[in-house]
Amino acid sequence: METIKIIIAGPRGRMGLEAVKLVHNTENFELAAVLDRRNNGMNLSGLAGFEGMEAPIYTDLDECFSSVKADVLIDLTTPEFGMAHAEKALEYGIRPVVGTTGFTNEDLLRLESLTEEKGLGCIIAPNFAIGAILMMKFAQMAGKYFKDIEIIEMHHDQKLDAPSGTAVKTAQLISEVREDKTQGHPSEKETIPGARGADMNGMRIHSVRLPGLVAHQQVMFGMEGQLLTIRHDSFNRASFMSGVRLAVEEVMKIDVLVYGLENVIE
Numbered sequence: 495m496e497t498i499k500i501i502i503a504g505p506r507g508r509m510g511l512e513a514v515k516l517v518h519n520t521e522n523f524e525l526a527a528v529l530d531r532r533n534n535g536m537n538l539s540g541l542a543g544f545e546g547m548e549a550p551i552y553t554d555l556d557e558c559f560s561s562v563k564a565d566v567l568i569d570l571t572t573p574e575f576g577m578a579h580a581e582k583a584l585e586y587g588i589r590p591v592v593g594t595t596g597f598t599n600e601d602l603l604r605l606e607s608l609t610e611e612k613g614l615g616c617i618i619a620p621n622f623a624i625g626a627i628l629m630m631k632f633a634q635m636a637g638k639y640f641k642d643i644e645i646i647e648m649h650h651d652q653k654l655d656a657p658s659g660t661a662v663k664t665a666q667l668i669s670e671v672r673e674d675k676t677q678g679h680p681s682e683k684e685t686i687p688g689a690r691g692a693d694m695n696g697m698r699i700h701s702v703r704l705p706g707l708v709a710h711q712q713v714m715f716g717m718e719g720q721l722l723t724i725r726h727d728s729f730n731r732a733s734f735m736s737g738v739r740l741a742v743e744e745v746m747k748i749d750v751l752v753y754g755l756e757n758v759i760e
């Protein structure tokens with residue numbers, strides 16, 4: 495098995511720390527470097543919590559990508575920087591695996607054309623957890639039969655983007671099989687703005703933010719006399735790591751942009 499050399503952006507974050515551990519503990523993965531907002535020139539192993547995990551720390555993108563020979567960039571930062579990181583990685587011939595959420599459709603289109611131009615794989619995965627991918631697939635199946643749908647995503651209160659990338663992706667997948675429909679009473683009025691949530695093709699998305707939560711979503715399907723609820727819960731960030739591993743292995747085999755791991759799992 496060939497070794498895959500990996501750069502991780504955002505190593506000190508909640509997801510980044512798990513990803514560093516994953517790479518460190520995976521036989522054919524090698525942590526080539528990390529991109530951080532501080533500690534330029536230091537070694538990761540010198541930071542508390544990363545003992546024994548050797549990797550040079552860079553704060554400058556160009557310096558990192560030009561000095562380090564790497565195959566894959568795993569980005570787990572913020573929407574503000576994730577896009578720039580992915581674009582720059584492709585320019586240096588490095589394949590991005592992006593877990594960062596909050597990208598716009600225009601961002602995805604830009605990355606798609608850059609991926610095509612460079613002939614390199616790129617994976618954007620709004621959710622790496624296998625259960626969440628199945629939840630989205632099941633929701634798409636149900637969306638064929640139920641037209642009235644409310645998505646309730648629930649996350650920790652440090653999350654920057656709303657709605658979550660998973661909720662957006664779920665609504666997109668359902669929209670592929672459901673005719674657009676405005677839900678609720680035609681004359682309904684919000685007496686407090688936002689009460690009915692975000693509107694995506696008539697479906698409603700509600701974002702809950704509370705300390706103590708990790709990542710949870712339930713999709714509710716209503717029809718005369720019945721309710722179907724499809725729910726997934728991630729109780730920790732380790733739940734995402736088998737998907738990160740799969741994405742890294744997969745991105746090495748492709749030369750296009752893949753948006754969503756549902757396109758990768760059988």
Ligand SMILES: NC(=O)C1=CN([C@@H]2O[C@H](COP(=O)(O)OP(=O)(O)OC[C@H]3O[C@@H](n4cnc5c(N)ncnc54)[C@H](O)[C@@H]3O)[C@@H](O)[C@H]2O)C=CC1
Nearest residue numbers: 504506507508509529530570571575593594595620621622
């Ligand atoms: N796809 C998936 O399955 C999952 C995706 N996420 C997404 O991953 C991202 C990170 O989530 P968390 O780890 O919870 O956030 P976090 O806030 O704990 O970590 C983000 C890290 O990125 C670092 N960072 C910010 N700007 C940077 C830059 N320019 N260069 C290098 N590092 C930079 C921050 O210092 C921080 O350590 C979010 O967009 C979140 O929505 C989170 C969980 C699962």
Ligand SMILES: O=C(O)C1=N[C@H](C(=O)O)C[C@H](O)C1
Nearest residue numbers: 595620621653658659660709
């Ligand atoms: O910020 C998070 O925590 C998560 N973000 C992703 C999203 O926006 O869907 C994936 C997961 O829900 C956790």
